[in-house]
Amino acid sequence: MAFLSVAHLKKYYYQHKAVDDFSLDMDAGHIWGLLGPNGAGKTTLLRMITGILFPDSGEIYFRQQPFYPERDQRYIGYMPEERGLYKKMSVGEQLIYLGRLKGLSYAEARKRAWQWVNKMQLAPWWSKHVGDLSKGMSQKVQFIATILHEPPLIILDEPFSGLDPINANLIKDEIFAFSQKGCLVIFSTHRMEQVEEICDHIVLINKGKKLLDGETNQIRQQFKQHQFKLKTEPKLLPATLQKLDLESIVGKEDHEIIQIKPNRSSNDILRALIDEGYSILEFSEVLPSLNEIFIRSVNNNS
Amino acid sequence: MRATWLILKKEYLTRVRKKSFIIITIVAPLLFMGFIALEIFIIGGGAQQKLHIAVLDNSHLLDTVWKDREQFRFTVLHHPLDHDSLLAYAAEHGYNGLLYIPDTLNVEHPGGIQYYSQKKLSLDNYVALKNIIEESLQHIRFNQLHLNVALIDSVRKNIQVNIDQPITQASELQAGVAIAISMICGILIYFVLIFFGVAVMRGVMEEKMNRIAEVIVSSVKPFQLMLGKILGIATVGLTQFFIWLILLLILWSGLHQLIPSMDTASQVMTPSTMPANESMQLTQSVLAELTQMPILEIIVFFIVYFLGGYFLYASLFAAVGSVVDQEATDAQQLTLPITLPIIISFLIAIQAARNPDSPLAVFTSIFPLSSPLVMVARLPYGVPWWQLGLSLILLIASFLFTTWLAGRIYRTGILLYGKKVTLREMMRWAFRSR
Numbered sequence: 001m002a003f004l005s006v007a008h009l010k011k012y013y014y015q016h017k018a019v020d021d022f023s024l025d026m027d028a029g030h031i032w033g034l035l036g037p038n039g040a041g042k043t044t045l046l047r048m049i050t051g052i053l054f055p056d057s058g059e060i061y062f063r064q065q066p067f068y069p070e071r072d073q074r075y076i077g078y079m080p081e082e083r084g085l086y087k088k089m090s091v092g093e094q095l096i097y098l099g100r101l102k103g104l105s106y107a108e109a110r111k112r113a114w115q116w117v118n119k120m121q122l123a124p125w126w127s128k129h130v131g132d133l134s135k136g137m138s139q140k141v142q143f144i145a146t147i148l149h150e151p152p153l154i155i156l157d158e159p160f161s162g163l164d165p166i167n168a169n170l171i172k173d174e175i176f177a178f179s180q181k182g183c184l185v186i187f188s189t190h191r192m193e194q195v196e197e198i199c200d201h202i203v204l205i206n207k208g209k210k211l212l213d214g215e216t217n218q219i220r221q222q223f224k225q226h227q228f229k230l231k232t233e234p235k236l237l238p239a240t241l242q243k244l245d246l247e248s249i250v251g252k253e254d255h256e257i258i259q260i261k262p263n264r265s266s267n268d269i270l271r272a273l274i275d276e277g278y279s280i281l282e283f284s285e286v287l288p289s290l291n292e293i294f295i296r297s298v299n300n301n302s
Numbered sequence: 303m304r305a306t307w308l309i310l311k312k313e314y315l316t317r318v319r320k321k322s323f324i325i326i327t328i329v330a331p332l333l334f335m336g337f338i339a340l341e342i343f344i345i346g347g348g349a350q351q352k353l354h355i356a357v358l359d360n361s362h363l364l365d366t367v368w369k370d371r372e373q374f375r376f377t378v379l380h381h382p383l384d385h386d387s388l389l390a391y392a393a394e395h396g397y398n399g400l401l402y403i404p405d406t407l408n409v410e411h412p413g414g415i416q417y418y419s420q421k422k423l424s425l426d427n428y429v430a431l432k433n434i435i436e437e438s439l440q441h442i443r444f445n446q447l448h449l450n451v452a453l454i455d456s457v458r459k460n461i462q463v464n465i466d467q468p469i470t471q472a473s474e475l476q477a478g479v480a481i482a483i484s485m486i487c488g489i490l491i492y493f494v495l496i497f498f499g500v501a502v503m504r505g506v507m508e509e510k511m512n513r514i515a516e517v518i519v520s521s522v523k524p525f526q527l528m529l530g531k532i533l534g535i536a537t538v539g540l541t542q543f544f545i546w547l548i549l550l551l552i553l554w555s556g557l558h559q560l561i562p563s564m565d566t567a568s569q570v571m572t573p574s575t576m577p578a579n580e581s582m583q584l585t586q587s588v589l590a591e592l593t594q595m596p597i598l599e600i601i602v603f604f605i606v607y608f609l610g611g612y613f614l615y616a617s618l619f620a621a622v623g624s625v626v627d628q629e630a631t632d633a634q635q636l637t638l639p640i641t642l643p644i645i646i647s648f649l650i651a652i653q654a655a656r657n658p659d660s661p662l663a664v665f666t667s668i669f670p671l672s673s674p675l676v677m678v679a680r681l682p683y684g685v686p687w688w689q690l691g692l693s694l695i696l697l698i699a700s701f702l703f704t705t706w707l708a709g710r711i712y713r714t715g716i717l718l719y720g721k722k723v724t725l726r727e728m729m730r731w732a733f734r735s736r
Contacts, residue, residue: 050520052717070523078520082719084513089316100308101521145517 001064003028003184004049004153009058011044011208018044020208022058026186026201028152031179033199033216034188035290037298041208042188043081046155049186050078062153074103077146081157081188083139087131091122091141094130095148102149109148116144120170135162143171147178154178155186160194172198192291202290204297211297220287223296226262231255231282232273244272257286305522309530310537313505317538327542330493331549337489353398353427356391358383361407367438373430376401389418399423401431409443412436479591480682484655487604488679492648495611495674496641498539499619503633505531506623506716515716524713528624529705532616536609543605600681606694611674613701615640617708624715625723639725647672651679658683668693670700707732 002025011019019041026032036042047053049060051069060067063075086094092113099109117123120140130138139162147154156175160168175198179185187199195202196216203213212219227249230236236256241248246269250257260269270283288296317323357368357378368376383391385402392400399419406414415435417423423431444451506528509515518527618640626633650672654663658680667677667685673693677685710732715723 047717052516052519073521076520078517080513080516080520082513082516084509084515084517086316086514087512097308097312098517098521101305101518142517 001061002026003063005061006045006049007059007061009045009048009060010056011041011048011053012056017041017208019048019055022205022208022210024203024210024213026184028184029179029182030201031175031185031187031199033195033202033290034186034205035190035192035195035202035294036205038190040205042205043157044208045205046078046080046157046186046188050076050155052078074149075151075153077102077149077151077154079142079146079156079159083142085130085138085142085145088129090127090129091117091133092126095141095145098145099148102151104149112148113144116148120144136164136167139163140167140171143174147174152182153184153186155188157188158190159187160189160191192289192294196290204294206298206301209301211301216290219293220290223288223293224285225288226260227286228258228260228266228269229255229282229284229286230258230273230280232278232280234278236278240273240276240278244269244276255282306526306530306533309518309522309527310534313531313534314537314541317501317535318541323538323542327545330542331546334490334493354396356395356397356400357403358388358400359403360405361403363407363409363442364403364435364438367434371430371434373427374434388416389420392418393420409439409446412439479595481655483595483600483682484658484679485652487600487681488648488651488655488675491604491608491611491675491678492644492651494539494608495615495644498535498612499615499640499644500637501535501538502532502616503619503623503626503637505535506620506712507626507633510624510626510716519713519716524716525709528617528620528709528712532613532620532705535616536612539608539612540605543608547601595682596684603681603690604678607674607678607697610694610697610701614670614674614697614704615644617701617705621708621711621715621728624712625718625728627719627721627723636725643671644675647675651675654679658685664689668696670696673697 004026005024007023009019009022010017022041022045034042034045044053048055049067051067051073062072089097092110095113095117096106096109099113100106104112114126117126120143122137122140122144125133125137130141133141143156143159146156154175159171159175163171175185175187187195189195200216201214202216202219204211212222214222231254236248238248240246241258245261247259248256249259258269260266266283266285270280273280352375353373354375354377357376359365359368359378360382365378368378370376377397388400388402392398398421399417402416402418404414404416412435417431441451444454509518509527515527522530619637622633622636622640626636647666650662650666654660654667654676657663663676663680666672667680668689670693674697677690677693711728714731715728
């Protein structure tokens with residue numbers, strides 16, 4: 001059984017299906033990207049997985065047993081999209097308090113908080129009020145609060161918003177480190193380039209329903225449209241395109257992206273091009289970006 | 303349990319460490335005393351003003367009566383006036399009123415006396431004025447019957463009967479002390495309910511606005527968060543009481559030092575007491591009465607009712623705080639249904655301080671929404687045990703119910719943003735199946 005498994009999860013609000021029959025299995029050691037347009041039901045789904053909301057129906061299995069919030073919440077670290085900290089509490093006190101709420105002892109919470117604050121270059125602010133911190137710094141504090149108890153399941157909603165590239169990298173590295181240690185990381189965002197960079201698995205949700213899920217690379221393969229990046233010497237002539245029955249999608253100064261009919265193999269094209277007298281500088285398959293996949297799936301769905 | 307305890311501790315410590323806590327602990331008693339003084343002034347102050355009354359005595363029967371009195375100053379008019387213009391005359395010449403005595407007045411038939419004024423006489427003044435006239439008419443009658451007025455008056459003055467009712471009825475002083483304690487207790491409960499209730503509401507609102515609520519409820523149950531906050535603030539309140547109690551004890555022992563004869567003060571009338579000045583004597587006897595009061599009982603039940611009433615109302619305040627979205631305007635509208643019963647109970651409690659056994663006072667001291675205020679006001683007079691018991695059972699049952707109800711509203715409200723919530727919706731959240 002998967003580390004985290006949700007089956008037929010449903011949450012209906014007054015006249016609105018926030019999450020509608022959602023099922024998914026996720027294994028430890030992976031980083032999952034949860035993608036979906038605004039109002040797709042991402043937050044509701046995450047709130048159910050974190051035990052904040054009760055599903056109307058459906059089951060959640062966590063660590064090989066039915067999910068029971070009171071027992072299991074300490075194994076989850078959740079960073080909601082809207083950040084929240086006590087403004088009039090110092091960084092250190094706040095981290096210790098939030099860590100203890102997750103079941104750490106005072107001494108343990110203090111030790112870990114101090115380590116993390118140093119690691120995240122926040123040590124000078126240990127006894128400063130959170131309200132006096134910059135947005136980026138309080139973001140880092142929030143991240144520490146999320147993972148202080150070293151949970152095997154880490155859920156991050158837009159973790160990089162408001163962070164400069166240096167601090168974003170700092171947190172990105174920690175996310176990778178946690179997944180290498182065998183944690184499951186779920187990562188909800190709109191920023192596709194981050195997903196491509198970080199997530200090895202993705203799940204797409206729209207209107208409360210799952211559209212697709214799986215390994216990022218496989219999905220991109222699945223959605224590939226037989227497009228190739230081609231760089232030749234001399235530059236490809238329109239006559240050649242016509243002759244070989246190719247379509248140019250993007251024509252740039254130094255390269256083209258061409259569309260090949262599904263019934264023809266890339267080798268045939270390559271051979272034909274060589275026969276035409278072009279020297280091939282680059283010939284590579286173009287996989288669709290997650291952005292395209294996202295837009296295509298959502299549009300098809302609605 | 304552990305989570306609730308952690309939250310309680312955090313709430314308590316952050317609040318007690320604030321400067322405002324220390325300030326309020328010191329300033330509140332002063333303000334409170336000011337409020338009491340104002341209250342006494344308003345209740346007792348009405349009769350302070352001397353009324354200036356013009357007298358038109360057409361009978362000339364009572365010419366000797368119109369000397370200055372405690373409440374009145376009289377000016378006798380010697381010129382005739384048109385009967386219809388009396389009211390206007392009094393107003394024009396700056397009199398509070400004009401007393402008209404017809405020429406037909408005689409001792410057998412003392413009718414036709416009229417008082418013209420913009421404002422009606424207060425009951426006190428009416429009785430006083432009536433007594434003045436009646437007494438003088440009596441004197442005239444005595445004279446007519448050739449009785450010795452001086453003798454009669456001296457006989458009257460020498461026989462002063464006080465009927466003591468040591469068991470059933472309090473002495474005047476005792477009653478005064480009881481009223482004072484009732485009022486103080488009632489006012490205090492009123493303030494702490496509103497003050498700490500609003501503190502709970504503000505705390506909840508702050509957590510919601512800060513968005514920390516969602517972080518916390520991913521660690522603990524919403525109910526634990528609410529309960530921890532309510533209990534934490536209750537502990538702050540108890541700490542404050544405790545400090546005030548200590549201050550009171552210091553004040554008490556200070557008075558002890560100041561008035562060494564206090565122990566004998568209960569026998570003020572014995573000649574052994576030094577003829578100290580009157581106010582000293584009064585202080586002594588007030589203190590003596592205080593020692594007669596069931597002080598310990600009052601303090602214990604005061605705290606019990608404070609906690610009961612606080613839990614009852616604070617959870618409702620928490621529920622309101624959880625649904626408020628856009629700052630104060632929205633909050634005020636929703637707090638009204640909670641503050642209204644507190645205010646009404648307060649008004650009843652003030653009445654109950656003077657009339658502790660009226661049916662209204664008895665009923666409202668048992669009814670849970672008002673019992674924390676009204677029962678506390680009745681305490682100094684002694685309350686039958688069955689009433690106390692019933693009232694406490696109902697209060698506990700009610701606060702368990704409101705806490706449950708509020709918890710259900712709270713857990714939905716705290717995660718809801720950008721939506722105006724109506725009372726009806728709150729009720730739907732509370733009573734739906736899950």
